[in-house]
Amino acid sequence: MTDNNKSGLCEIKVPDVGNVPSIDVVEVLIKVGDVIEIEQTVATLETDKASMELPSSAAGTVKEVFIKAGDKVSEGALIATVIVADAGQGDADKPAAPALVAAPPVDTAPKAPVVEAPAASAAKAVTAAAEPVAASTGVKAHASPSVRLFARELGVDISKVSAGSGRKGRILKDDVKNFVKKVMAEGAPATVAGIPSIPAVDFSVFGETEVQKLSKIKRLTGQNLTRVWLNLPMVTYHDEADITDMEAFRNALNAEKGKDEVKVTGLMFIIKALVAGMRQFPSFNASLSSDGESLILKKYFNIGIAVDTPNGLVVPVLRDVDTKSISQLAAELAEKSAKARLGKLMPADMQGGCITISSLGGIGGTAFTPIVNAPEVAILGVTRAKMQPVWNGKEFVPRLMLPLDLTYDHRVIDGAEGARFMAAIRQNLSDIRRLLL
Template identity: 45%
Template sequence: MTISVKVPDLGVDAAEVIELLVKPGETVKKEQPIAVLESDKASLELPAPEDGVFVSWSVAVGTSVKEGDALCVIEVAGADAAEAAEKPAEAKSEVASEPKASAEPVQEAKAPPTAKPAEPKVADKPAVVSVAETAPSKAVHAGPAVRRLARELGVDLAALPSGQGPNGRLLKEDVHTWVKSRLSQAPASGGGSGMNFGELPPEPDYTKWGEITLTPRSRIQRKSAENLARSSLMVPQVTQFDLADITELEAFRLTQRDRFKADGLSLTMTALAAKTVAYLLREMPQFNASLSRDGESLVLKQYVNLGIAVDTPNGLMVPVLHNADRMSLREIAEQLGVLAEQARSGKLPPAAMQGASFTISSLGGIGGTAFTPLVNWPEVAILGLSRASKAPVWNGSAFEPRLQLPLSLSYDHRVIDGAAAARFTTRLAALMADIRQLLI
């Protein structure tokens, strides 16, 4: 008999079909991956629920699907066929994205093709729109994803006309279109340039100067770009630079490296930095906070969840060490290894990328002397680590070679001032110079 395979619970409102792995007529085995879906921050492999012969697809590459939608038809045999037809395939594995701590769910409903407006450019999306002159709030017909987008952009949904969805339901396109229209009405800015805030000059015709190649970006890369653009517009950011003398810390790492390796673990400087930062965030909780939307309150978090940026073939992803302040160094090293491997192999669960309260981005394995990481809103700070190098340091009587680790702390200047940032990096450098202080 034939069964219709349904889309399982994705953990997000919807996802896009990016790859179909089998063709009609092929034999499939239970748990064999048959399709790959991609949401804003994760890719999911969907397995076959039973052994059988693949009959047909109910979707195509590029189709947006949600839980319960028909995925495909498989011809199976045996007593379990009827039972298999009743339950959707289970997602076998999932993969993250970029860093953000702050990704948007995929649109849960589609507008009619004839009514769908053009997608606004990335630069148009992140702006915060004032709603002081809008009508008083009233009941609106919109889903959770649309309401969340409206909150992030500062839009009162009551100010929007009826949406393009069924029965006037508001969609994300309606919010983006309204924001773009308000920006186009804003006073000209930029020192008399005549350009309205949020507008970009026309894109040049690059082919006039030679051949070009268009390379599509993954959904993860696109959403990361949107989040970073939003953060750069919303958050007044400053970066504090410092150096940490990690000569003794590196010596300690080398003495413990083989013990960790014997257990299949890798003791990296990032793990040691994460342990130190988790401790320091308890001392200086304003760096582990968020600013409320109205700017009247500071949300002080009673947990320390560290986002750790990971470079992967699919782009930058930021898995999260939840409750890092409660972990031992060995637990941090173990969890970092698991999350990094899941991110690089395409099996990182969406839940592993959510809830970060502070982020660490390390480029030490690549190089560089310093950089300016962007704060991952709604976090208020991010720490960048560059490659450590030896430098002569005066000890009071002579110069001696010391291993120096460059620190780059970017922070939200609305929450953290320069003095606090300098105290943070100074204290962090002191802790890393003598990690035994974490025992006090």
């Protein structure tokens, strides 16, 4: 985002990144006197959901830089000023969009209750007993918002962390970790709800090893999936759909398309079949309220599609799919998948999903157990279709069968409803004329 004045001075500011109140400055890639080009990355920013590259929207010479690594900024904050090469150039008026490097599934719907990690619950269990050791000083703890959030996630009252090891006594994440370790060593239970912690192992004693840091997306995705696994009683139902006629129609449709037109994949028909099923069974297009007392039914149909990228799995969301044609969905998915692999998805591109499709059809497999992308209540897995002999009452005939795997939140959906929902999807795919009803 830039603002120009009459002297040709351009201001680069933090653009809209999707209602994120606090953004960490990870790296500043420019300095005073640098000559930069349009779209050149000037800084790397990071939220708790994504890492973003902030590009320059003007070419020129950097006059002043207002941020440094470790700072926290928000939307509209001034990053730098640039003396533009041409004060009248139109590109300087274009807002700069941050490029998303990686992000886990994000949603703005109500979140399911979170079961605490063993360390968090253990810390809470003995916090009162540990007060004489690390009692509150009565003075507000000196810590950054990210450290306060980290402490809350572990169930630690940060005011009980007596002293910080950072500059001027600032409390760091290591201080919070050490506090938890100390409290646990003084008598915290070793397990939570019967779940023991996994002991650390020095694998180097068995042979040569190499330590490879996980990408941020994999770390955050892992945390999210762990929360889901601990919170949701999940059931996976497996079935197969006869897509012989659907594939024949799809191939005929693609044969009519020009060389440069986006081809239609089977996933587009699966999306349409899924929406038809969600209309018939509204509980699949819902989220459980945070208190677990109510079901929030959604009147819109946004479908998340899991996309594999070099940095990990991301889930761009196709919005209002019930109002779009097969060809429109194919073009939109191709565009968003390309942006995902290039690390250019915006946070808003991955918000608001109602249900997710995870397709391994291009790789293989016969079945798997996808994990629900909470606060959604179900996810549909798809593996590779194959020709099989199917008995039609008189003889075996070759039919193209598509394996489907439906995982759902058993608190919201019971087994009979899950089976009926899958049957509806199977019927819609076996005879796509049903999608016109």
